[in-house]
Amino acid sequence: MRLLIVEDEKRLATSLARGLTAEGFAVDVVHDGLEGLHLAGQGVHDLVVLDIMLPGMNGYRICAALRAAGHEMPILMLTAKDGEYDEAEGLDTGADDYLTKPFSYVVLVARIRALLRRRGGSASPVLSAGTLRMDTAARRVHRGEDEITLTAKEFAVLEQLVTRAGEVVSKADILEHVWDFAYEGDPNIVEVYISTLRRKLGAASIRTVRGAGYRLETP
Numbered sequence: 001m002r003l004l005i006v007e008d009e010k011r012l013a014t015s016l017a018r019g020l021t022a023e024g025f026a027v028d029v030v031h032d033g034l035e036g037l038h039l040a041g042q043g044v045h046d047l048v049v050l051d052i053m054l055p056g057m058n059g060y061r062i063c064a065a066l067r068a069a070g071h072e073m074p075i076l077m078l079t080a081k082d083g084e085y086d087e088a089e090g091l092d093t094g095a096d097d098y099l100t101k102p103f104s105y106v107v108l109v110a111r112i113r114a115l116l117r118r119r120g121g122s123a124s125p126v127l128s129a130g131t132l133r134m135d136t137a138a139r140r141v142h143r144g145e146d147e148i149t150l151t152a153k154e155f156a157v158l159e160q161l162v163t164r165a166g167e168v169v170s171k172a173d174i175l176e177h178v179w180d181f182a183y184e185g186d187p188n189i190v191e192v193y194i195s196t197l198r199r200k201l202g203a204a205s206i207r208t209v210r211g212a213g214y215r216l217e218t219p
Helices: 010-022 033-040 059-068 084-092 105-119 152-163 171-178 189-201
Strands: 002-006 026-030 047-051 075-079 097-100 126-129 132-135 140-143 146-148 206-209 213-216
Touching: 002 010, 002 033, 002 171, 010 026, 010 105, 026 033, 033 047, 033 059, 047 059, 047 105, 059 075, 075 105, 097 105, 126 152, 132 152, 152 171, 152 189, 152 213, 171 189, 171 213, 189 206
Parallel strands: 002 026, 002 047, 047 075, 075 097
Antiparallel strands: 126 132, 132 140, 140 146, 206 213
16 A cells, blocks of 8 residues: 655654555655645545644645545544644544554554555455455465465555455556655566565466456456
């Protein structure tokens, strides 16, 4: 999943990005409200972590503008404010959740995963496709009784396929959600990870649909 962090405290933003990247997310970071609105408005992110006190445009206005434009991605607000009216204002403008600084990183990750599950229509952290099970909370994958060890990026690519099991997922979709906007490498990197996943899951588990993308087969 691809996240956008809009946070002007650069040390905090960098720390969050590093941690969330290690969790398997693709993470984009901006430090200005107007830039954050522009990037979030492109609609490529699965969730936005949004500070309230920002230069250029505050988080309330960004959130309201995104909702007014029809963007439905979950928005988790971060703020140093801790009054109940501040929280109410954030939620009234369309935020899905609210976390007050200082906060626990573990709680932040749990809130992000819960919002992403809710967006996907599932209250469970476990995704299933045929005999394949992905526990997105524990970051573990099983096929039947066998556990399959995956790297963070392999897990993220497979998550895109399992979430849309039986459907064709394009290379562009995978790049968009698994790699951040700063990635300037070869787009064929997706094929490398698909090849690795086939080796670990079985060659017939992921089918290439020529000119369209990849489909996870669900017997």
